[in-house]
Amino acid sequence: MGLTVLLVDDSLFMRNMLRGILEEEGYEVIAEAVDGVDAVRKYREFRPTVTTMDIVMPVKNGIEALREIRVLDANACVVMCSAVGQESLVHAAHEAGACDFILKPFNPERVKEVIKRVAGA
Amino acid sequence: MDMSPYRDLFISESREHLRAVSELIVKMEQETGSRADVDALFRAAHSLKGMAASMGYGEIAELSHRIEDIMDRVRKEELVFDGGIADLLLEGADLLEMMITDVANELQSVRDIGDLVQRLATYRPGAEGVAAADGRDNAAVAPTARHGQPSSATPLHGEPDRYGDASTVRVRTEVLDHLINITGELITNKHRLMTVGRELASPLLDEATVELSRLLRDLHTEVLLVRLVPFSTIADRFPRVVRDLAKKIGKEIVFEVDGKGIELDRGILEGLSDPLVHILRNAVDHGLESAGERRACGKPLQGRIRLIARREKDQVVVVVEDDGRGMDPARLVATAIEKRLVSPEAGRLMSAREAFMLTCIPGFSTAREVTDVSGRGVGMDAVRSTVQALGGNLTIESELGKGSSFILRLPLTIAIINVLLVRLARITVAIPVTSVQRTVELRRDLISSRGKQKVFDFDGEPLPLLSLNRVLGLPHSHAGELLSLFVSELKGRRVGLVVDGFIGQQEIFVKPLGRPLASMKGLGGGAVLGNGEVVFILDVANIL
Numbered sequence: 001m002g003l004t005v006l007l008v009d010d011s012l013f014m015r016n017m018l019r020g021i022l023e024e025e026g027y028e029v030i031a032e033a034v035d036g037v038d039a040v041r042k043y044r045e046f047r048p049t050v051t052t053m054d055i056v057m058p059v060k061n062g063i064e065a066l067r068e069i070r071v072l073d074a075n076a077c078v079v080m081c082s083a084v085g086q087e088s089l090v091h092a093a094h095e096a097g098a099c100d101f102i103l104k105p106f107n108p109e110r111v112k113e114v115i116k117r118v119a120g121a
Numbered sequence: 122m123d124m125s126p127y128r129d130l131f132i133s134e135s136r137e138h139l140r141a142v143s144e145l146i147v148k149m150e151q152e153t154g155s156r157a158d159v160d161a162l163f164r165a166a167h168s169l170k171g172m173a174a175s176m177g178y179g180e181i182a183e184l185s186h187r188i189e190d191i192m193d194r195v196r197k198e199e200l201v202f203d204g205g206i207a208d209l210l211l212e213g214a215d216l217l218e219m220m221i222t223d224v225a226n227e228l229q230s231v232r233d234i235g236d237l238v239q240r241l242a243t244y245r246p247g248a249e250g251v252a253a254a255d256g257r258d259n260a261a262v263a264p265t266a267r268h269g270q271p272s273s274a275t276p277l278h279g280e281p282d283r284y285g286d287a288s289t290v291r292v293r294t295e296v297l298d299h300l301i302n303i304t305g306e307l308i309t310n311k312h313r314l315m316t317v318g319r320e321l322a323s324p325l326l327d328e329a330t331v332e333l334s335r336l337l338r339d340l341h342t343e344v345l346l347v348r349l350v351p352f353s354t355i356a357d358r359f360p361r362v363v364r365d366l367a368k369k370i371g372k373e374i375v376f377e378v379d380g381k382g383i384e385l386d387r388g389i390l391e392g393l394s395d396p397l398v399h400i401l402r403n404a405v406d407h408g409l410e411s412a413g414e415r416r417a418c419g420k421p422l423q424g425r426i427r428l429i430a431r432r433e434k435d436q437v438v439v440v441v442e443d444d445g446r447g448m449d450p451a452r453l454v455a456t457a458i459e460k461r462l463v464s465p466e467a468g469r470l471m472s473a474r475e476a477f478m479l480t481c482i483p484g485f486s487t488a489r490e491v492t493d494v495s496g497r498g499v500g501m502d503a504v505r506s507t508v509q510a511l512g513g514n515l516t517i518e519s520e521l522g523k524g525s526s527f528i529l530r531l532p533l534t535i536a537i538i539n540v541l542l543v544r545l546a547r548i549t550v551a552i553p554v555t556s557v558q559r560t561v562e563l564r565r566d567l568i569s570s571r572g573k574q575k576v577f578d579f580d581g582e583p584l585p586l587l588s589l590n591r592v593l594g595l596p597h598s599h600a601g602e603l604l605s606l607f608v609s610e611l612k613g614r615r616v617g618l619v620v621d622g623f624i625g626q627q628e629i630f631v632k633p634l635g636r637p638l639a640s641m642k643g644l645g646g647g648a649v650l651g652n653g654e655v656v657f658i659l660d661v662a663n664i665l
Contacts, residue, residue: 010164012291013134013172017127056167058160083171105174108122 003119004030006048008039009081010057018052021108022115036060040068050119051078052102055089063092070097077118124176131176132225138165140357142214147360150207163192181220184234187241188213203246213237294387297348304344305537305630311337312651341537345386352430353381355394359428362398366405373412373423374405380430385437389531392511393439396504400441400527401426408445408525418522437533442526448519450476457485466572470583475614477517481505482612509662512538514555538631540658541607542624546595549656551629551648556661558608560623565604577617579608589618592664609661631658
């Protein structure tokens with residue numbers, strides 16, 4: 001079975017961009033979610049291999065969503081996407097069980113590298 | 122990485138964020154902002170920064186970053202959101218809007234953000250007035266006229282919480298226009314088939330056309346639905362318009378918008394933006410009294426303007442109401458007579474309703490009313506023509522001392538409209554049903570004379586009779602026992618327009634007229650009927 005990815009970001013622009021990068025590498029983007037609540041729901045439904053999770057989102061932020069997903073599935077592999085200057089959030093995400101980080105703006109090579117690494121683990 | 126495929130999306134999504142930013146700033150300045158609004162503002166700036174950085178637009182990212190920073194400080198309660206911050210952030214939003222417009226126009230950005238970035242970074246409460254007073258901010262920021270300008274990149278859904286739904290797709294607006302055009306042509310063709318069917322008397326063909334009609338109705342409905350956008354698409358920028366103007370002329374105003382979720386055809390909505398801005402500006406500038414005057418009348422010092430959109434059957438009604446000084450019908454009539462816009466005789470007969478409509482006659486607006494704010498060359502006459510061109514109509518209600526309401530009634534959709542087909546001598550013309558208040562078959566003995574004018578009694582009001590044939594330069598015998606006429610509004614006055622006969626009501630697909638016909642007053646477009654006959658659609662309010 002191929003590797004599936006759930007994209008979580010409130011920005012359609014960001015989702016499209018990530019999708020472009022990942023699909024070029026042959027990954028299957030199985031679903032997209034637009035906020036933390038949506039992310040948990042879609043995770044439960046699709047059980048993706050990897051989830052990319054934006055931190056700053058409406059309704060429920062990425063760290064809270066990460067915690068809930070880890071409760072659903074202790075082995076969930078969630079990669080957090082954060083901007084420069086969010087070090088304290090990165091720390092909180094790490095505590096909550098994030099398996100890796102991608103810095104925004106996305107560097108396609110770095111994105112591919114991280115997804116490949118976490119998917120292989 | 123080639124970012125060009127993401128450019129359009131960047132532009133439209135950024136604009137949505139900026140619209141939300143402006144709306145939130147104004148809301149917070151009026152002290153109605155909540156914690157959730159602070160967070161939303163922060164997130165909008167944050168998203169903008171992330172997108173701009175991804176696209177490689179360093180300056181947009183930098184400026185967004187500064188706005189995000191200041192909102193982060195507000196969020197952490199290190200700063201109190203005050204008027205100074207609101208001004209700075211709005212200035213920032215304007216500058217960002219211009220920079221994004223530059224991106225959209227593929228212009229190399231030459232905007233200088235340095236000064237504003239500096240002021241954002243060093244903002245301290247109470248210190249901003251000094252920086253703004255030396256005029257530097259004017260150099261950094263051009264006027265805000267382009268703010269929120271509709272563009273082809275305007276997304277289908279304007280509400281920030283809807284665009285993100287992964288189950289929707291974005292469609293270019295031209296595609297939507299094309300769809301409605303095709304649907305219109307299909308409806309014209311259906312009428313052609315029905316005409317042929319009647320001649321052939323073929324039951325099988327009739328059956329097929331009936332089925333076709335049903336399918337077309339469904340298609341028409343669906344096409345209209347996808348063209349609908351919420352009122353908020355344009356309404357979200359109005360608080361800003363009102364706020365800026367109120368601040369400029371030193372009035373305190375509470376502005377409320379109701380019915381943001383009401384949906385209208387995007388073509389109509391875009392056309393409504395300028396008229397509404399004009400009416401709102403009028404309300405702020407003329408409608409509402411100064412604080413001193415309000416105090417003297419025992420009114421609350423803060424003036425109140427409400428913008429309301431609501432559905433009424435197959436129409437959308439948009440109302441701008443203020444609690445200001447209202448209008449005096451007698452004074453309006455006196456001014457119109459003085460300016461020779463109406464005869465003293467006609468003036469005497471005018472109802473209050475008609476008197477208010479005098480403000481929409483070209484040349485009515487007096488020179489002393491032309492201030493820096495409202496005197497922009499778009500008068501109420503332009504407002505009314507625009508509303509009528511959109512297939513709607515405008516009425517005004519007012520009570521002296523209590524306030525005025527401007528009521529715009531609009532069809533849900535353009536391009537396909539219901540018309541009354543009438544016969545004038547040997548030709549057929551179409552009258553939009555929105556321009557027809559009632560059709561009447563009038564017995565000749567019910568006509569009386571007032572001077573040279575023939576009038577008839579209409580709900581207790583004597584209405585003048587005019588021959589539409591004569592107005593259009595056609596033969597006008599109007600023979601027969603009964604006169605066919607319809608009641609409509611001309612230059613603020615209700616009149617009975619006499620025709621040679623009614624043919625019926627029909628749905629038609631409006632085609633714009635090319636030059637030189639398009640510039641003829643009184644013509645609103647053309648259409649092809651089922652029998653192939655080409656008819657003109659009259660713009661009744663402007664036939665004289």
